[in-house]
Amino acid sequence: MAHLSYVNVFAKDVVALSGFYQRVFGFPEIEAIRSPIFRGLDTGKSSLGFNALDAYALLHLAEFSDTRGVKFLLNIDVDSKDEVDRRVPIAVDAGAKLVKAPYETYYHWYQAVLLDPEGNVFRINFMM
Structure with missing residues (x-):
C-alpha cells in the first residue's frame, strides 16, 4: 500500500520557515537529511520538508517557480x-x-x- 512520506514546501528561507513549525508544533528536525537547500521535520506519521527556491531548477520546475496563490x-x-x-x-x-x-x-x-x-x-x- 502506498503512503504519504513527505509534504514539501518551497520556502524563501528554509531555516526560518522550518524553525517556525518546530516552535509551534515541536516537530524535531531530521538532521541526517539537512542540506544548504533543505530542512526536514519529523511529524510523527510523515515528514514535512522545506526546499529552498533553488530546488525549482534542481527538480526541473523552473518554469513553475512564479506560481501565485494558495496551492x-x-x-x-x-x-x-x-x-x-x-x-x-x-x-x-x-x-x-x-x-x-x-x-x-x-x-x-x-x-x-x-x-x-x-x-x-x-x-x-x-x-x-
Missing part, C-alpha cells in the same frame, strides 16, 4: 480543542497570521486557519 493546505492535528486554542497564539507570536479563529466545522472538527510567515495556509485541527 496547498497543511493540516496539523492535535489531541484536543484546548490544544488548538493553546497553539494558535503560539503560532501568531511566532509570526503566523490568524485567518479564521478556532471554530467547530459542520463535519465536527475544531480548527483554526492561519498563514505561516511566508503566507502558506495551514490549519490546526482536532477531530471531535
